[in-house]
Each structure stands twice: as C-alpha cells, then as structure tokens.
Amino acid sequence: MRDFSGNHEALSINTATVRKQAPLDQIIEACARRDIGMISPWRDQVHAVGLARIAAQLRDTGITLSGYCRGGFFPAIDKAGLAAALDDNRRAVEEAATLGSPCLVLVVGALPGAREGRPAHKDIELARAQVFDGIAATLDHAREARMPLAIEPLHPMLAADRACVNTMEQALDICDALDPGRSGMLGIAADVYHIWWDPKLAAQVARAGRERLLALHVCDWLLPTRHLVNDRGMMGDGIIELRKIRGWMEEAGYAGAAEVEIFSDDWWRRPLGEVLDMCIERYRSVV
Amino acid sequence: MRDFSGNHEALSINTATVRKQAPLDQIIEACARRDIGMISPWRDQVHAVGLARIAAQLRDTGITLSGYCRGGFFPAIDKAGLAAALDDNRRAVEEAATLGSPCLVLVVGALPGAREGRPAHKDIELARAQVFDGIAATLDHAREARMPLAIEPLHPMLAADRACVNTMEQALDICDALDPGRSGMLGIAADVYHIWWDPKLAAQVARAGRERLLALHVCDWLLPTRHLVNDRGMMGDGIIELRKIRGWMEEAGYAGAAEVEIFSDDWWRRPLGEVLDMCIERYRSVV
Numbered sequence: 093m094r095d096f097s098g099n100h101e102a103l104s105i106n107t108a109t110v111r112k113q114a115p116l117d118q119i120i121e122a123c124a125r126r127d128i129g130m131i132s133p134w135r136d137q138v139h140a141v142g143l144a145r146i147a148a149q150l151r152d153t154g155i156t157l158s159g160y161c162r163g164g165f166f167p168a169i170d171k172a173g174l175a176a177a178l179d180d181n182r183r184a185v186e187e188a189a190t191l192g193s194p195c196l197v198l199v200v201g202a203l204p205g206a207r208e209g210r211p212a213h214k215d216i217e218l219a220r221a222q223v224f225d226g227i228a229a230t231l232d233h234a235r236e237a238r239m240p241l242a243i244e245p246l247h248p249m250l251a252a253d254r255a256c257v258n259t260m261e262q263a264l265d266i267c268d269a270l271d272p273g274r275s276g277m278l279g280i281a282a283d284v285y286h287i288w289w290d291p292k293l294a295a296q297v298a299r300a301g302r303e304r305l306l307a308l309h310v311c312d313w314l315l316p317t318r319h320l321v322n323d324r325g326m327m328g329d330g331i332i333e334l335r336k337i338r339g340w341m342e343e344a345g346y347a348g349a350a351e352v353e354i355f356s357d358d359w360w361r362r363p364l365g366e367v368l369d370m371c372i373e374r375y376r377s378v379v
Numbered sequence: 380m381r382d383f384s385g386n387h388e389a390l391s392i393n394t395a396t397v398r399k400q401a402p403l404d405q406i407i408e409a410c411a412r413r414d415i416g417m418i419s420p421w422r423d424q425v426h427a428v429g430l431a432r433i434a435a436q437l438r439d440t441g442i443t444l445s446g447y448c449r450g451g452f453f454p455a456i457d458k459a460g461l462a463a464a465l466d467d468n469r470r471a472v473e474e475a476a477t478l479g480s481p482c483l484v485l486v487v488g489a490l491p492g493a494r495e496g497r498p499a500h501k502d503i504e505l506a507r508a509q510v511f512d513g514i515a516a517t518l519d520h521a522r523e524a525r526m527p528l529a530i531e532p533l534h535p536m537l538a539a540d541r542a543c544v545n546t547m548e549q550a551l552d553i554c555d556a557l558d559p560g561r562s563g564m565l566g567i568a569a570d571v572y573h574i575w576w577d578p579k580l581a582a583q584v585a586r587a588g589r590e591r592l593l594a595l596h597v598c599d600w601l602l603p604t605r606h607l608v609n610d611r612g613m614m615g616d617g618i619i620e621l622r623k624i625r626g627w628m629e630e631a632g633y634a635g636a637a638e639v640e641i642f643s644d645d646w647w648r649r650p651l652g653e654v655l656d657m658c659i660e661r662y663r664s665v666v
Contacts, residue, residue: 203618209602214618220578249536251576252618253602262578289538291507291549315496315540317607331490331501331539 093339096350096376103375104130104158106309106353107137110367112360117141117149122364124153126372130349132159132307135184138191147191158349159242159281159307160188164255165201166226167219169212173204174222181230185239194348195242195306196234197281198227199255206253219256227278228270235277242281242306243267249320250286260287260296267304274303282341283309283353285324288332294340302345309353310334310379324354326370328378338379350379380626383637383663390662391417391445393596393640394424397654399647403428404436409651411440413659417636419446419594422471425478434477445636446529446568446594447475451542452488453513454506456499460491461509468517472526481635482529482593483521484568485514486542493540506543514565515557522564529568529593530554536607537573547574547583554591561590569628570596570640572611575619581627589632597621597666598641611641613657615665625666637666 096102105128107119114122116137123131138146150156163184168174188196200223203211227241234241243263246255257263263280271278280300287293297305312330317323327334338350352371359367383389392415394406401409403424410418425433437443450471455461475483487510490498514528521528530550533542544550550567558565567587574580584592599617604610614621625637639658646654 206602206618211602211618214620216576216618216620247536248534248576249604249607252600256576258576258578289503289535289543289545291545313539315493315498317536320536320604320607331493331498331503333501333503 093342096379100127100372100375101129102349103128103372104132104349104351105368105371106132106161106351108134108161109352109354109359109371110364111137113364113367115141116146119364120146120149120153120155122368124155126368128368128372129154130156130158130351132157132161132197132351132353133191134161135187138187143187143190150191157191157193158351159195159197160184160191160193162197162199163230163241164198167201167204167222169204174226177201177226178229181226182233185230185234185237189237189239193239195240195279195281197242197244197307199244199246200227200257202250202254202256203252211252216251216256223256224266227266231270231278240277240279240306242279244281244283245286247286259290259292260300261292264296264300264304274301276303279304279306281307281309284332284334284337285309285311285313288313288337293337297340297344300344305341305344305346306348307351308338308341308346308348309351311352311354319357322355322357324356326354326359327352327374334379350375380629383666387414387659387662388416389636390415390659391419391636391638392655392658393419393448393638395421395448396639396641396646396658397651398424400651400654403433406651407433407436407440407442409655411442413655415655415659416441417443417445417638419444419448419484419638419640421448422474425474430474430477437478444478444480445638446482446484447471447478447480449484449486450517450528451485454488454491454509456491461513464488464513465516468513469520472517472521472524476524476526480526482527482566482568484529484531484594486531486533487514487544489537489541489543490539498539503538503543510543511553514553518557518565527564527566527593529566531568531570532573534573546577546579547587548579551583551587551591561588563590566591566593568594568596571619571621571624572596572598572600575600575624580624584627584631587631592628592631592633593635594638595625595628595633595635596638596640598639606644609642609644611643613641613646614639614661621666637662
C-alpha cells in the first residue's frame with residue numbers, strides 16, 4: 093500500500109469541495125500554489141469560466157484531472173427527455189476529452205423529477221432500465237472518444253432522487269453486461285462515502301479489479317449526519333475506515349488519485365486556502 | 380395478493396408511530412375504539428405503564444401483538460458490555476413471551492457509542508462479528524422460550540449508529556448460518572423504509588420464504604427527506620412501491636400484519652386519533 097505521509101502527489105481536489113468559495117480558475121490557482129497536482133472539476137464550474145480558458149489554465153499550471161464530474165441523469169419521462177440526456181452526456185464526454193480527463197464520472201439519475209421533490213413516478217425498476225440503456229448508448233460514444241466512463245454508485249439514501257445505482261455489485265453487474273471484455277472503457281468511481289457500509293465491499297472491490305477501478309473519492313461519515321447531501325465530513329472526522337478501503341483498492345490494482353470530495357455546508361463556509369490546507373494535512377495523516 | 384380495501388383486519392400499529400402523543404395504555408384504548416386488532420409496542424412504552432398492566436389490557440381488549448420492539452444493540456467495548464447486552468436481550472425475549480408476541484424484533488446495533496456521537500472505534504467488521512455472536516447466544520434462549528427472533532435490516536444510512544445489518548441478503552446469511560433448518564425461530568422483520576432501494580430485494584424476499592418472513596413494516600420515503608431518523612412519511616406520501624413489495628412478500632408466503640411504523644416529527648405533532656384514522660385510511664387505499 094502506498095505511503096501518503098511524505099508528500100501529496102496522489103492528492104486530487106474535487107472542486108465541489110470548495111465550490112462556494114471561488115470560481116474554478118481561482119480554485120486552480122490556489123491548488124497550483126500548494127503543489128496540488130490534480131483536480132476533478134464539475135461541469136457547471138467549468139462552464140462558468142469557459143472550457144477553453146480552463147483547458148489553457150490546466151496546461152499552464154501542469155495540473156491534470158483525476159476525473160470530470162459529471163455525466164448521467166439518464167431517466168426521463170418521455171423519448172425527448174431520454175434523447176436530451178444522451179445529448180448532454182455526449183457533450184460531457186467531449187468536454188472530458190478536451191480537458192484530458194482519465195474518466196467521466198456518471199451519477200446515473202433516478203426517478204425523474206424526484207430531485208425537485210416532484211417524482212413523475214415511483215418505478216425504480218424502470219429508472220434502472222433507463223440507466224442501463226443510457227450507459228450503453230453513451231458507452232458507444234465514449235469508446236470513439238476513448239473516454240472511460242466511471243459509474244459512481246451512490247448511497248442508498250439517494251436512490252430516489254440522485255442515483256438508482258446504489259452498490260458496487262450493482263454497478264459491476266452493469267459493467268460486466270456492457271463491457272464483458274473489461275476494455276478499461278467502463279468502470280467504477282468508488283466514493284467511500286457511498287459504499288463504506290456495504291458488507292460485500294471487499295469482495296466487490298476485488299471483483300472490480302484494476303480495469304474497473306477508475307477513481308477513489310474520499311471524505312468521511314459524520315456522527316450524527318444532519319443532512320442527506322451536504323453534511324459530509326473531512327477525512328478523519330468520521331467513522332469511515334479510509335486506509336482499509338484504500339488498501340483493498342490498491343490490492344486490486346488501483347494506483348490512481350485519492351480525490352477529496354466533500355459536500356458540506358460547514359466546509360463551504362471556510363476560506364478556500366484553509367480547506368485546501370486541511371485536505372493536504374488529512375490526506376497525509378489519515379487517508 | 381390480499382385485498383386490504385374492505386377492512387383493516389391485517390393492520391397493526393407500531394406504537395412508536397404515536398409515542399409522543401400518549402402513554403401506551405391510552406394508545407391501546409384508542410386502537411380498540413377503532414377496531415385495530417394488532418399493535419407492536421416498544422419496551423420503554425411498556426415499562427412506563429407496567430408489563431402486567433399492559434398484558435391485562437391486551438387480554439381485555441382482545442388486541443394482539445404483531446411484534447415486540449426491540450432486542451438487539453449487541454456490540455460493546457468490553458466483555459461486561461457484551462454480557463449486559465445479552466442479559467437485556469434475555470429480558471426482552473421474556474417480555475415478548477409474556478405479551479404473546481409472535482416475534483421479538485432485533486435492531487442489532489453498530490459501533491459502540493456511535494448513537495451518542497462518540498464511537499469507541501470504527502471497526503464495522505468487529506461490530507458485525509459481535510452482532511453475529513449476540514444473535515447466536517440470544518437464539519438459544521429464544522428457542523427455549525419459543526420466541527422467534529426477527530432481524531431487522533436497517534437502512535445503510537444508519538449503519539454506523541443503529542444497525543450494522545443493512546440488507547436483506549446480509550440478514551438472511553446470518554439466518555442461514557445460525558438456523559440452517561429454517562425452524563421458524565429466526566427470520567426477518569422487513570421494513571420497507573430500510574429496504575425499498577435494494578436492487579436485490581425481490582430475489583432476497585423470495586429466498587427468505589415463509590419461515591423467515593416474520594414481519595412487514597410500512598411507511599413511506601419522502602422527497603426530500605430532511606432527517607436521517609425522524610422524517611418518515613405516511614404511506615402514500617412518498618415513493619415506496621408498497622403494493623409491489625407486499626406482493627413479493629405474499630408470493631413468498633407471508634400472511635401476517637402490515638405494521639405501520641412512522642418515526643416523524645410531523646406526525647408526532649398531530650393528535651393521536653387523527654394519526655390512527657389516517658393509518659387506517661392509507662392502509663386500505665395504498666398499502
């Protein structure tokens with residue numbers, strides 16, 4: 093298992109972690125000043141500054157991507173909605189390629205309208221079927237663009253409104269069905285926040301193997317957790333066994349970044365530099 | 380599948396649903412007035428009025444139990460703590476027998492101290508091993524008392540602080556290990572709130588079969604859900620496919636109660652009679 097204590101070479105900052113503090117270009121500058129070599133930006137943050145400008149800034153600073161967030165949200169109530177989602181995913185693949193990302197992260201979506209509190213129906217099996225078809229269609233485009241798709245299983249508490257793929261096993265079943273040859277073009281973004289509780293996690297990480305393990309996201313599970321989306325903890329402040337899970341990932345062949353992704357009203361209120369410094373410190377001490 | 384629209388014979392009220400409104404004897408009276416034939420009381424509610432008095436009131440009213448809540452919380456930091464948990468579970472088995480319950484529901488526990496926000500450690504595998512041993516020890520006593528134990532898998536969002544058994548599959552693996560003969564003395568309390576999201580649910584309900592399906596708890600998953608514990612919805616107000624899940628249960632042989640268990644700050648603020656009337660109405664129309 094890699095020793096992270098001596099430097100922060102494998103640290104990546106998912107830029108949602110500091111999305112309330114500054115626009116993306118300033119986040120990249122602040123990362124560059126701290127020798128943070130990788131980020132994983134969100135599309136809305138990229139669009140707000142401009143794709144070309146961010147691409148140029150990345151070249152200038154030498155910062156690379158550990159992932160691009162995000163494609164997905166495939167389910168819809170009609171054909172037009174399904175087609176619009178595929179179009180949007182095609183654009184996401186292209187943006188990811190423009191920025192040189194190693195993968196496009198997929199938050200697959202769930203019941204249409206649920207995120208806005210107005211679910212169009214309750215049929216999660218239908219949503220799951222639409223997700224399967226959506227990933228299949230997007231994978232064709234991703235193969236052409238040589239942009240791996242990383243399905244992110246989301247915590248079951250988000251199954252209705254954000255992603256109806258909720259375990260590593262379920263995600264790997266999709267991967268095996270659509271990419272039986274393990275081409276490297278379809279795999280998993282493993283976010284410890286979503287999967288730490290899973291009694292089958294060790295076995296499924298081993299099953300995934302090197303070709304399917306495309307990203308590792310870290311943060312922590314707080315006690316108590318006060319909000320289903322925006323109360324994630326800084327690594328070390330909760331109960332997730334970060335080293336154990338990273339150990340399983342590395343044993344299975346993962347050698348990529350540890351990407352810090354913290355959605356937290358608390359951390360969004362702190363200064364950008366303070367949050368980044370804490371990410372570095374905790375990466376070295378507890379990840 | 381049974382038709383629930385014509386009467387409420389199979390309705391049970393888990394008395395936590397109205398725990399803030401009245402003591403248990405008044406809850407039982409209010410149920411009796413509405414021809415609600417079953418309840419599932421919590422130990423603290425029984426103790427507050429007195430076990431003998433509640434037993435007598437049940438005989439007088441003809442109300443029976445669909446379950447008794449709860450045993451469990453097996454993990455501890457030392458031998459004394461583990462032994463104390465087993466003692467408490469023995470008492471719970473005896474109380475359940477005194478009240479003529481068809482089963483004792485087990486909320487198995489998780490990281491010691493986590494519920495109070497001070498987890499003694501982060502080792503969920505250790506907690507799971509202690510849960511396994513605790514169920515095994517309690518099962519010996521339960522067999523003597525002829526009191527079936529119903530393991531309740533809790534939602535993964537409660538894995539750290541309330542129950543580290545989080546899927547039907549995991550619970551059934553424990554059942555199969557400890558009771559390979561399917562004696563009827565060890566099974567599952569299936570609460571839709573905790574398991575609706577599970578992509579393997581239909582298969583695991585079928586695997587459970589009649590001998591293992593000891594209880595069905597109903598409520599609903601709200602969008603948005605604003606609290607991890609106390610924001611459950613009244614049946615019909617959320618996105619759980621209640622009829623579909625009940626259909627799977629009945630296809631597997633379940634013929635018992637549909638027990639309404641709603642932890643909700645909203646419903647706890649409404650008058651006792653109004654909540655019970657709504658439970659009857661929704662039981663008949665959407666469960």
